[in-house]
Amino acid sequence: MNRLQQLVSSPAPFRRRWFSFSLRTLFLVLALVAAPLAWVGLQLKWIHDRSAIIDTFLDRYEFTSFDPHERDTVAAPWSVRLFGETGAQRITLGHAEDGERGEEVDPELVREFKRLYPESEIEVPYNPQAKRARNHAATH
Secondary structure: OOHHHHHHHOOOOOOOOOOOOOHHHHHHHHHHHHHHHHHHHHHHHHHHHHHHHHHHHHHHHOOOEEOHHHHHHOOOOHHHHOOOOOOOOEEEOOOEEOOEEEOOOOHHHHHHHHHHOOOOEEEOOEOHHHHHHHHHHHHO
């Protein structure tokens, strides 16, 4: 028997095949992994945005009150609490000295605070009469 006949007549050695799957299965597994990761990413972005808006407010207005002793008295939304975020009972966007109220706060910024801190009581101690009086005194 020559070599060619031996190769044809003898059974081929067993070769281990890699796990095979269809393209449909690949897309299904990809979707099942991507959906929870996207949700986690959104929650982490929410946490980042919560701290970034405080920094933005401090840069723009140079005053805010974030009561640290009241910080843990209310729970943050459960989805961000899973990642260690704590709630804030009250956030005061401004300050009051001697009966005078702080400057006017951008309403869009106030809406953004309310969206990012739904568990908090957002206070804006602004007195429009005080601002009008300051503007009137400055122009006359």
